Amino acid sequence: MRMTRREYMRNMALASASAAAASLVPGVLFAEEIEIFNQASVKWDKAPCRFCGVGCGLLIGVREGKAVAVKGDPESTVNHGLCCVKGYHSVMSIYGSDRLKHAYVRKNGKLEQVSVEEALDLVADKMKQTIAEHGKDSVSMYGSGQWTIPDGFVASKFMKGCIGTNNLEANARLCMASAVTGFMTSFGLDEPMGCYDDIEHSNVFVMWGNNMSEMHPVLFSRILNVRQRNPQAKIIDLSTRDTRTSKAADYHFLFTPQSDLAIANGICYEIVKNDWVNHEFVKKHTNFHSGKTQIGYGLEDKFAFTDKPEPMSFEQYKAFLEDYTPEKVEKISGVKADDIRFLAQVFADPKNKVSSFWCMGMNQHTRGTWINNLVYNIHLLLGKISTPGNNPFSLTGQPSACGTVREVGTLTHKLPHGEVSDPKAREMAAKIWNVPVERIDPKPSLHTVEMFRALDRGDLRFMWIQVTNPMVTMPKLNRYREATLKQDRFIVVSDIYQTPTTDIADVILPSAMWIEREGMYGNSERRTQHFNKMIDPPGEAISDTWQIIQVAKRLGFDKEFAYSDENHIEEIWAEYCQFHNSPKHAMAPYEVLKARPGVRWPFWNGKETRWRYNSADDPAAKKEGFDFYGKPEGRAWIWARPYEPPPENPDQDYPFWLNTGRVIEHWHSGSMTRRIPVLHQAVPEAYVEINPIDAKRMNIQNGELIEVTSRRGTIQIKTVINGRGRPPKGQVFIPFFDESYLINELTLDAFCPISKQPDYKKCAVKIIKIS
Amino acid sequence: MPICSYLVTPTPGSMEQLSLKFHTIPECEVVPSTNKNLLLLLTETESDDHEKELQTTLKGIPEIECLALSFASNEELPK
Ligand code: SF4
Numbered sequence: 001m002r003m004t005r006r007e008y009m010r011n012m013a014l015a016s017a018s019a020a021a022a023s024l025v026p027g028v029l030f031a032e033e034i035e036i037f038n039q040a041s042v043k044w045d046k047a048p049c050r051f052c053g054v055g056c057g058l059l060i061g062v063r064e065g066k067a068v069a070v071k072g073d074p075e076s077t078v079n080h081g082l083c084c085v086k087g088y089h090s091v092m093s094i095y096g097s098d099r100l101k102h103a104y105v106r107k108n109g110k111l112e113q114v115s116v117e118e119a120l121d122l123v124a125d126k127m128k129q130t131i132a133e134h135g136k137d138s139v140s141m142y143g144s145g146q147w148t149i150p151d152g153f154v155a156s157k158f159m160k161g162c163i164g165t166n167n168l169e170a171n172a173r174l175c176m177a178s179a180v181t182g183f184m185t186s187f188g189l190d191e192p193m194g195c196y197d198d199i200e201h202s203n204v205f206v207m208w209g210n211n212m213s214e215m216h217p218v219l220f221s222r223i224l225n226v227r228q229r230n231p232q233a234k235i236i237d238l239s240t241r242d243t244r245t246s247k248a249a250d251y252h253f254l255f256t257p258q259s260d261l262a263i264a265n266g267i268c269y270e271i272v273k274n275d276w277v278n279h280e281f282v283k284k285h286t287n288f289h290s291g292k293t294q295i296g297y298g299l300e301d302k303f304a305f306t307d308k309p310e311p312m313s314f315e316q317y318k319a320f321l322e323d324y325t326p327e328k329v330e331k332i333s334g335v336k337a338d339d340i341r342f343l344a345q346v347f348a349d350p351k352n353k354v355s356s357f358w359c360m361g362m363n364q365h366t367r368g369t370w371i372n373n374l375v376y377n378i379h380l381l382l383g384k385i386s387t388p389g390n391n392p393f394s395l396t397g398q399p400s401a402c403g404t405v406r407e408v409g410t411l412t413h414k415l416p417h418g419e420v421s422d423p424k425a426r427e428m429a430a431k432i433w434n435v436p437v438e439r440i441d442p443k444p445s446l447h448t449v450e451m452f453r454a455l456d457r458g459d460l461r462f463m464w465i466q467v468t469n470p471m472v473t474m475p476k477l478n479r480y481r482e483a484t485l486k487q488d489r490f491i492v493v494s495d496i497y498q499t500p501t502t503d504i505a506d507v508i509l510p511s512a513m514w515i516e517r518e519g520m521y522g523n524s525e526r527r528t529q530h531f532n533k534m535i536d537p538p539g540e541a542i543s544d545t546w547q548i549i550q551v552a553k554r555l556g557f558d559k560e561f562a563y564s565d566e567n568h569i570e571e572i573w574a575e576y577c578q579f580h581n582s583p584k585h586a587m588a589p590y591e592v593l594k595a596r597p598g599v600r601w602p603f604w605n606g607k608e609t610r611w612r613y614n615s616a617d618d619p620a621a622k623k624e625g626f627d628f629y630g631k632p633e634g635r636a637w638i639w640a641r642p643y644e645p646p647p648e649n650p651d652q653d654y655p656f657w658l659n660t661g662r663v664i665e666h667w668h669s670g671s672m673t674r675r676i677p678v679l680h681q682a683v684p685e686a687y688v689e690i691n692p693i694d695a696k697r698m699n700i701q702n703g704e705l706i707e708v709t710s711r712r713g714t715i716q717i718k719t720v721i722n723g724r725g726r727p728p729k730g731q732v733f734i735p736f737f738d739e740s741y742l743i744n745e746l747t748l749d750a751f752c753p754i755s756k757q758p759d760y761k762k763c764a765v766k767i768i769k770i771s
Numbered sequence: 772m773p774i775c776s777y778l779v780t781p782t783p784g785s786m787e788q789l790s791l792k793f794h795t796i797p798e799c800e801v802v803p804s805t806n807k808n809l810l811l812l813l814t815e816t817e818s819d820d821h822e823k824e825l826q827t828t829l830k831g832i833p834e835i836e837c838l839a840l841s842f843a844s845n846e847e848l849p850k
Contacts, residue, residue: 006772006774009774009844010774010813010815012842012844013774013775013776013813013841013842013844014776014802014811014813016776016841016842017776017777017778017811017812017813017841017842018802018811020778020839020841021778021804021809021811025804025807025809027806027807028804028806028807028809029804029805029806029807030802030803030804030805030811089842677842677843677844677845678841678842678843678844681843681844
């Protein structure tokens with residue numbers, strides 16, 4: 001007998017309580033077996049979690065073709081069987097009652113259901129027609145860090161190798177680009193040197209603007225475990241707002257938005273002044289550079305910037321740091337001079353093993369590349385890097401921001417190996433893809449913000465959006481929504497639910513989600529995780545990979561996309577692995593990925609790598625001790641990067657900072673988690689956090705509707721005073737998961753000139769009491 | 772049609788008594804732990820009013836030390 005929706009809900013309710021009990025009371029046993037976990041008819045298979053970049057290993061229980069239960073995979077060293085509330089309820093996001101099962105095409109302004117074949121024909125025809133009328137650079141594709149690795153790979157091959165345009169971007173530009181440029185400028189290669197194993201080796205955890213307890217909860221629970229076992233272990237929270245992480249921290253320092261640049265330099269000043277520098281390490285493994293200053297904010301269309309690194313001496317670097325004495329830093333940041341001295345001492349103490357963690361706070365920053373560089377400086381000056389327990393660690397937000405966007409390279413300037421501007425990288429891609437090398441354009445084209453600006457200007461006419469919801473997540477949203485609605489713009493959206501982005505689509509393609517198809521994700525610690533197809537997608541939904549292949553074939557690229565229906569993921573993986581066939585980045589073979597709950601690259605001679613650049617662990621590191629082989633002479637770069645203010649500060653007219661972000665219950669724009677009853681009911685709508693002193697001064701009550709306005713837009717939203725987070729005086733915080741409150745109509749599209757990643761963490765607003 | 776699940780901590784020494792009490796409430800299904808002072812409770816009601824009545828009943832049970840909601844669904848979703 002087939003399970004009814006009500007039976008399914010009952011099972012999920014019991015499974016949810018049982019999973020919660022297991023995580024709260026380890027070792028708990030129940031008199032009756034929880035039916036769903038023990039039925040012989042339930043088949044279990046491994047998959048990485050669908051949601052965040054932590055990449056927890058899950059076991060998914062499938063019965064009668066339906067995913068009916070989730071438990072943490074005890075074999076996964078990411079989470080050792082634990083999950084957060086999103087992970088435990090993840091399979092419910094598959095079964096929202098309004099899943100997109102069919103394709104739709106806009107006819108006379110109205111979306112009408114058509115067959116998927118007809119919709120794919122139209123997408124291909126429209127692409128062909130647009131290219132014929134406006135050239136190859138008038139079409140674009142915009143994907144996501146939730147793309148599987150095969151999705152991103154075929155997208156890159158299609159756009160760069162076949163169409164011959166670099167108009168390929170992904171939403172990871174909005175969350176991870178500064179991490180990439182930070183790594184590239186400091187080390188010459190992307191992605192962390194350390195891994196999650198560092199947590200159990202560290203005794204000091206410094207959170208740089210990272211509310212880890214909500215955003216990376218399973219990793220945070222690992223840190224709390226360490227502290228429970230080791231009373232000497234300390235958590236230090238540096239943030240612009242009081243969060244759950246601040247409450248759990250041993251030390252919490254609130255700083256003025258953007259002033260993390262000054263704080264990091266202040267710590268380096270103290271390290272140098274007190275001669276705590278690890279001179280041997282610095283001499284052997286680093287050198288010093290400065291770059292351009294006063295570099296702008298990218299607010300104008302077609303903004304361009306190229307940095308100019310200049311070598312400098314240690315003495316010159318020391319002179320640069322004179323601007324960052326603790327007293328000067330206190331003036332900029334609001335963090336007391338003694339606290340800056342304390343932070344430097346904690347970092348430098350030889351007894352301490354220090355892990356720095358960050359995510360959006362440092363990356364969504366108009367000087368995002370710089371602040372990444374500056375945190376690396378601290379670790380490099382002390383030689384506390386690339387060793388167990390001593391590492392700077394840039395966390396990711398999405399399940400495959402690393403695996404797909406950064407490793408496959410679904411950004412305008414990238415190829416699966418190297419950059420489009422590098423002739424050798426183009427030759428390699430052309431050979432593996434079997435396309436003429438001249439077809440790969442050597443010039444990067446449009447980064448994400450500029451892509452939407454180009455759509456507005458009319459330089460772009462066609463955009464295919466997959467697995468992302470830019471009509472909720474683009475900054476300065478009003479401009480870019482209007483751009484998509486202009487005459488002669490054609491927008492294709494592949495998704496699993498209706499969203500504000502499908503609302504502006506000319507064609508909607510129904511996508512197979514996560515375990516409804518086979519795929520791989522790559523998490524924050526260089527771990528590639530394979531998952532099988534476990535259930536059938538609903539209706540006519542097909543995977544994003546297969547959608548791209550089908551359109552490519554319709555455009556005449558049969559030869560390039562001659563993958564088989566049954567084995568195309570395995571075939572794509574084998575092709576992709578050819579790009580990384582060296583000890584620096586070798587990927588695990590397909591069979592190994594299938595057998596294990598993830599493998600960290602480089603995977604060389606049957607062994608995964610935990611600490612890159614450390615000659616004891618990294619097969620590519622050849623020098624004694626450490627080898628930062630991404631840079632000439634194997635030396636990492638220490639950068640002199642100054643503090644520069646943000647483009648928009650609170651003033652008389654707009655006296656508050658606006659900060660935006662997430663809550664633990666909801667994933668990104670909420671299109672999946674708001675369809676999971678328990679998560680939706682936990683946080684049913686967005687709200688504005690306001691400091692109690694500001695609220696009292698303005699006579700605003702908890703739960704009252706107020707108006708929040710920036711120079712770009714306005715929303716009305718209910719207040720929360722003393723909720724889970726508390727902004728300091730003069731700041732408000734609004735989460736972005738709720739499409740009913742489009743907070744990005746207020747945010748500014750300023751970006752880091754090097755990474756082109758927008759800053760969602762600071763702009764100026766005013767608030768008005770309505771009644 | 773609300774469906775909820777809870778983790779229930781009984782007051783010390785009342786585990787068995789509480790289990791028996793839940794068995795007498797038709798909307799409740801209970802799974803006791805064999806090694807910890809903890810029960811899983813699953814409730815199913817027909818309507819919001821019915822759910823409110825059950826909540827009142829649960830609140831009146833003196834053997835419950837702590838009732839922590841784990842899951843709730845009445846199929847009222849944003850879309
Ligand atoms: S921490 Fe992230 S990856 Fe792990 S279960 Fe939660 S959402 Fe999923």
